Amino acid sequence: MIVNTCGFIDAAVAESLATIGEALAENGKVVVTGCLGAKQGFIKKAHPSVLAVTGPHDSAAVMDAVHAHLPKPHDPYTDLIPDIGVKLTPRHYAYLKISEGCNHRCSFCVIPSLRGDLASRPIGEVMLEAENLVKAGVKELLVIAQDTSAYGVDLKYRTGFWGGRPVKTKMLDLCKTLGELGAWVRLHYVYPYPHVDDVVPLMAEGKILPYLDVPFQHASSRILKLMKRPARAENVLARIRGWRKICPQIALRSTFITGFPGETEAEFSELLEFLKEAQLDRVGCFAYSPVAGAAANALPDAVPDEVREERRGRLMQAQAAISAARLQAKIGRTLKVIVDEPGLGRSSADAPEIDGVVRFKGCARVGEFAAVLIERSGEHDLHGRLQ
Ligand code: SF4
Numbered sequence: 001m002i003v004n005t006c007g008f009i010d011a012a013v014a015e016s017l018a019t020i021g022e023a024l025a026e027n028g029k030v031v032v033t034g035c036l037g038a039k040q041g042f043i044k045k046a047h048p049s050v051l052a053v054t055g056p057h058d059s060a061a062v063m064d065a066v067h068a069h070l071p072k073p074h075d076p077y078t079d080l081i082p083d084i085g086v087k088l089t090p091r092h093y094a095y096l097k098i099s100e101g102c103n104h105r106c107s108f109c110v111i112p113s114l115r116g117d118l119a120s121r122p123i124g125e126v127m128l129e130a131e132n133l134v135k136a137g138v139k140e141l142l143v144i145a146q147d148t149s150a151y152g153v154d155l156k157y158r159t160g161f162w163g164g165r166p167v168k169t170k171m172l173d174l175c176k177t178l179g180e181l182g183a184w185v186r187l188h189y190v191y192p193y194p195h196v197d198d199v200v201p202l203m204a205e206g207k208i209l210p211y212l213d214v215p216f217q218h219a220s221s222r223i224l225k226l227m228k229r230p231a232r233a234e235n236v237l238a239r240i241r242g243w244r245k246i247c248p249q250i251a252l253r254s255t256f257i258t259g260f261p262g263e264t265e266a267e268f269s270e271l272l273e274f275l276k277e278a279q280l281d282r283v284g285c286f287a288y289s290p291v292a293g294a295a296a297n298a299l300p301d302a303v304p305d306e307v308r309e310e311r312r313g314r315l316m317q318a319q320a321a322i323s324a325a326r327l328q329a330k331i332g333r334t335l336k337v338i339v340d341e342p343g344l345g346r347s348s349a350d351a352p353e354i355d356g357v358v359r360f361k362g363c364a365r366v367g368e369f370a371a372v373l374i375e376r377s378g379e380h381d382l383h384g385r386l387q
Contacts, residue, residue, distance in 0.1 A: 017043075024049060052065035098145045105295070108260065124167070139367065142351065191214070257288050258287055370386055373387050
């Protein structure tokens with residue numbers, strides 16, 4: 001209860017004190033405001049149990065006192081926002097952003113100039129968000145950042161705490177800890193650092209999904225150098241073989257750029273050869289686009305628009321055949337899928353929106369896991385029936 005008081009005449013003072021007394025007797029939680037409140041110590045002397053006393057014209061102090069002792073009043077515009085914030089994805093999967101910005105300077109990219117250098121979120125904060133998401137019904141966490149594998153570099157892999165336990169702000173530690181939540185954990189935008197190899201055993205053990213989204217961008221070492229990207233194609237192929245040896249079921253996704261300034265037909269063929277060798281499961285491809293402010297725009301020998309596009313088409317066509325063959329090999333297997341819509345799910349090899357899907361006959365609840373026997377395959381999707 002809020003009692004507004006008057007101290008102008010003695011009768012008003014008496015009435016005010018009496019009213020405060022009544023209010024205390026009625027519900028015991030009383031905030032006093034008004035002129036009488038301005039008399040230092042006067043109210044507290046008469047009624048020591050009032051919660052707060054403010055002077056006149058101080059509605060902010062009154063509201064602070066109210067909020068200190070009662071939950072905030074309901075506001076339909078903001079109160080329905082859960083602690084985890086507003087989630088725009090379906091209830092059963094969520095993106096988990098672990099850092100912002102990037103320390104690399106790929107010559108085709110302006111992200112570092114827009115978002116700055118890498119800034120990792122503390123591990124405790126990330127884990128708490130992940131835990132709350134899982135508690136709220138999320139069954140798949142999609143780990144994202146501009147550079148997921150650099151997580152914690154800026155914080156010198158500082159040790160944080162989750163559930164009272166020390167955990168390092170580091171990709172491997174994050175993956176291990178996320179793996180304890182019991183949800184699917186899918187890694188995106190993994191820069192091909194050597195330490196990425198360390199998370200593959202976690203995939204083999206079923207702690208996180210056997211899925212790695214590593215943008216390779218190209219295969220020609222000259223083009224990669226111009227892009228200011230690491231890794232020579234032969235090293236990448238050896239690493240892919242290594243990953244598959246440790247975790248044969250791993251699904252590899254990558255993205256490439258065709259028509260980067262100076263890319264010759266021979267270098268593009270190198271990329272096609274690489275694709276044939278690498279046998280990636282999922283591939284995205286962009287025709288080079290000169291983003292304003294990107295260093296690559298100053299490179300000589302721009303590739304004409306139509307050639308960039310034509311190469312993109314050829315790359316996607318080559319990959320479609322690889323993808324079709326890889327999917328065909330899944331016929332006859334029973335896959336665990338997460339159901340996104342009636343009759344439509346995704347296996348561990350399918351990230352939402354960017355990869356293929358598993359279409360199935362039979363009734364399964366949206367947001368739940370189901371087992372689907374694969375009967376047919378296409379270029380990107382699988383078809384089957386519920387088990
Ligand atoms: S392409 Fe990725 S790794 Fe390279 S600068 Fe941009 S955000 Fe960083």
